[in-house]
Amino acid sequence: MQFTSMILSNVEVSPGYWRMRMTAPQEFTEARPGQFVMVRVSGAIDPLLRRPFGVFDVGIHIPSHSGAAPQPYFEMLYRVVGKGTAMLSALHETDLLDVLGPLGKGFDLGEPGEEKLIVGGGVGLAPLYLLAKELVKNSPVRLFAGGRTRDDVLCITEFERLGVECYSATEDGSLGERGFVTKVLEQRLDQTANRGAMFACGPHGMLEAVAAIAAARGISCQVSLEGYMACGVGACLGCVAPGRNHSPETPDFRCVCAEGPVFEAGELKWGGAA
């Protein structure tokens, strides 16, 4: 669905990372974890293309001033990397945005009771919060959050409040273990004899490492890809990623916006661009 959304808040939660709460139609609160929105960041011609963002959270906003009606909302967690995201970060409460969504295929929540291992790198944590919120209803959930520095490990307190057990790792050692988050994930899998189902979102290199760990240990793993997108609805084929059987002779592509952005890790070909 396409709708005009009003910004309820837009706050910098860590240097360069922002969390925006926006009004949404009631049906939007049924968005599935892993789905995304395409946002027109400005009413002007530039930037022309909408920008894709994961749905961080959905809920009902209770206004602080009495008399105003409760309002369905969704949230995005975004990193300022270029023109569009810089424009978003300059917006304020009551500004309006044109939104398309929720789009794409979300995560399959798996078997109730089974341990769920969520792996997020940097702003890749964005679509994993709503996932954790759903999974904790009937499974133990562990989060493995990684980043270059402590500033890149976002919203851990919110995950902890859900009852998620959180582990973190940073490349400079400023928070949690020093090194890649996949090291901490492997330690946990060693302790539990490879129990659990994995869900991941983050930089391509991290997803590739997580997919390799899952394949080597025979664990199910879903990954959410965050490549480039132009239309977000399967029309331009600008977002394709190579599928498992892809080769120059037998092309096999997955359309990330229409068939994903969430895929079983084994469905994709790793080692190439995605």
Ligand SMILES: Cc1cc2nc3c(=O)[nH]c(=O)nc-3n(C[C@H](O)[C@H](O)[C@H](O)COP(=O)(O)OP(=O)(O)OC[C@H]3O[C@@H](n4cnc5c(N)ncnc54)[C@H](O)[C@@H]3O)c2cc1C
């Ligand atoms: C399904 C999906 C969900 C996403 N969810 C989120 C989210 O929840 N939070 C978030 O912060 N970002 C998310 N992204 C990435 C986000 O869409 C881009 O960061 C954003 O479009 C950049 O817009 P810009 O105009 O600021 O940058 P541009 O001016 O377009 O680009 C600035 C720089 O960033 C690089 N860049 C742009 N887009 C990407 C990308 N997708 N991957 C890697 N590098 C890129 C460009 O190469 C360039 O170097 C998601 C992407 C997809 C496809």
Ligand code: FES
């Ligand atoms: S972004 Fe156009 S087909 Fe996916």
